[in-house]
Amino acid sequence: MWHGRAVTGPPPxxxxxxxxxxxxxxHRTPDGGATDVLGELVEDAPGHLAVRxxxxxxxxxxxxxxxAARPVPPRVRRRGADDGPVVGVCDLEAALALAWQAPSVARDGRWLLRSAGDRTRRASSVLALGGPGTDDLDAAVHAAGAWQRARGSTPRFQLPRATGAPAGRAARADAAALLEVSRLDAVLAARGWPLVSxxxxxxxxxxxxxxxxAGRGDAGVRLxxxxxxxxxxxxxxxxPDDPVTAGLLVSAPEQVFAAVDGPGGAAAVGRLALADGWAVxxxxxxxxxxxxxGLARAVVGALLGAAGDLPGVALQVADGNAPARALYAGLGLAEHHRYAYREEPAAPSA
Structure with missing residues (x-):
């Protein structure tokens, strides 16, 4: 970082x-001083730079x-962290998409259009893993929204971003694609689409x-x-019974379900999907x-025991779910990346 005096003169x-x-x-501040911003360069436009x-x-x-500006090395990860096989954000998101496949899908460049009638956001969103198949981003957003509405889904985009992903080849492969995702994010934000979930x-x-x-026993876990x-x-x-939701649960290439019976029904349950070499x-x-x-740990152990020799496990957890995040941290799982959705605001009622 740089520190010190007020800054004057033409930009270098x-x-x-x-x-x-x-x-x-x-960069200069309105009071004549200067301040620093550190982060990922998501846009390098003729008139401005954008950093997340x-x-x-x-x-x-x-x-x-x-x-002044300079590149800085990737953020150093905590020593001893064993975060799973090295994989880029886009490759991992493509694998996760296989674990939860919508009944209606289409592609536009690096966008995967999905609709399940708003049963879940993940299955009723456009997964952006780069740019669309056209240079006209506004037109592509309009066409994707029309496609989603025609299938009973709210126009919505899933926008991944790198946070804890490893450096090196995987990060370099993601750089251009995630820059396109950041540009899409800016377009949707300008339209007033809120960032959710x-x-x-x-x-x-x-x-x-x-x-x-290990040592938790099987707790009577049924698979x-x-x-x-x-x-x-x-x-x-x-x-209520819903064939679309039921179909989502069995939409992965392979999946297995676990349950621990209790006195009045299931006491604990879980699902494992096998997708593109990952246990999800x-x-x-x-x-x-x-x-x-200890039932959650018992369910996880039983499910992963059925995963064969797959080396990596992945899952998604809502940022606000503190108990689940604490559980997964205790299991040795670490942050790989994050995502959120931007969705078209509901029209005001008359």
């Missing part, structure tokens, strides 16, 4: 800055206000997670190829009366 020439890489910019900080905030700095993707090594749950009535009642209590955990739920008995 800027060095070449890597799109998608980490940079630090020093570690917390997700987007800083647009006019080029004429930039005093922030989520963190965690990864780890299967063996390490199995070591963390089945399809969810039974007790499993469904705990995950979606009171929800979803729908891990423990009944309130059965918590703090």
């Amino acid at each position: 020439p800027l060095p070449d800055l890597p799109p998608g890489g980490r940079v630090v910019l020093r 900080d570690r917390a997700g905030g987007l800083h647009r700095v006019a080029r004429e206000d930039v005093v 922030p989520t963190t993707v965690l990864t780890g090594r299967t063996g390490r997670v199995l070591d963390a749950v 089945t190829p399809v969810p039974d009535a007790a499993w469904t009642a705990l995950v979606r209590p009171g929800a 955990l979803t729908d891990l739920v423990v009944a309130p009366a059965a918590r703090r008995r």
Whole structure:
């Protein structure tokens, strides 16, 4: 970082800055001083630079206000972290999409259009893993929204961004694609589409997670190829039978379901999808009366025991779900990247 006096004079020439890489910019402030911004360079436009900080905030700095700039090394990860096989954000999101496949899909360039009639956001959104198949971004957004509306879904985009992904080849492969995603994010934000449902993707090594749950016993965990009535009642209590939701649960190339029976139904359940070499955990739920008995760990152990020799495990957890995040941290899972959705606001009622 740079520190010190107020800054005057014309802006100096800027060095070449890597799109998608980490940079630090020093820029003028309205009071005549200067301040620094550190983060991922998501836009290098003729009139401004845009940097996304570690917390997700987007800083647009006019080029004429930039005093100095330089690239910085990737953020150093905690020593000893074993975050799972090295994989880029886009490749991992493509694998996760296979674990939860919508009944209606289409492609536009690096966009995967999905619709399940708004049963879930993930299955009813456009997964952006780069740019569309046209240079006209506004037209592509309009066409994707029309496609979603025609299938009973709210126009919505899933926007991944790198946070904890490893450096090196995987990060370099993501850089250009995630720059396109950031540009899409800016377009949707300008349209007034709110950012909703922030989520963190965690990864780890299967063996390490199995070591963390060792000694818990099987707790009477049942494994089945399809969810039974007790499993469904705990995950979606009171929800009516729905063939679309039922189809989502068995939409992966392979999946297995786990349940621990309790006195009045299932006490704990979970789902494991096998997709593109990953063991993907979803729908891990423990009944309130059965918590703090180690059932979640027992379910995870039983499911991963059925994963064969797949080396990596991945899952998604809502940013606001502190108990689940604490559980997964205790299992050795670490942040890989994050995503959120931008969705078209509902029209005001008459």
